Amino acid sequence: MSNQLQHGPYTARVEYSAEDRVFFGKIDDITDLISFEGTTVEELERAFIEAVEDYRELCATTGKDPEKPFKGSFNVRMQPDLHRRAALASRSRNMSLNQLVVEAVRQFV
Numbered sequence: 001m002s003n004q005l006q007h008g009p010y011t012a013r014v015e016y017s018a019e020d021r022v023f024f025g026k027i028d029d030i031t032d033l034i035s036f037e038g039t040t041v042e043e044l045e046r047a048f049i050e051a052v053e054d055y056r057e058l059c060a061t062t063g064k065d066p067e068k069p070f071k072g073s074f075n076v077r078m079q080p081d082l083h084r085r086a087a088l089a090s091r092s093r094n095m096s097l098n099q100l101v102v103e104a105v106r107q108f109v
Helices: 041-062 080-092 097-108
Strands: 004-007 010-017 022-027 035-038
Touching: 004 041, 010 041, 022 041, 035 041, 080 097
Parallel strands: none
Antiparallel strands: 004 010, 010 022, 022 035
């Protein structure tokens, strides 16, 4: 089961509000906050696609890059014991801790 929608390169996570009896979500990894909602799955999917297309059109009209830029760096937080074991594993492979993390992520995704 997935709570994710995709349209082209755009994705969104979907949630349900029991109080409002509505599905809702927001488009991931863009520079703006674009949300959508629907009371049925079909309505939700249509609203998501419409939100993506409207956003792409707005960006094209204004000359804005719709994609959120990724810098290529981020902080990783982990338990101290896991950090120690990762550092030992990276040294035993003659690589930096950063290289070990990049390889681990590459294998996972």
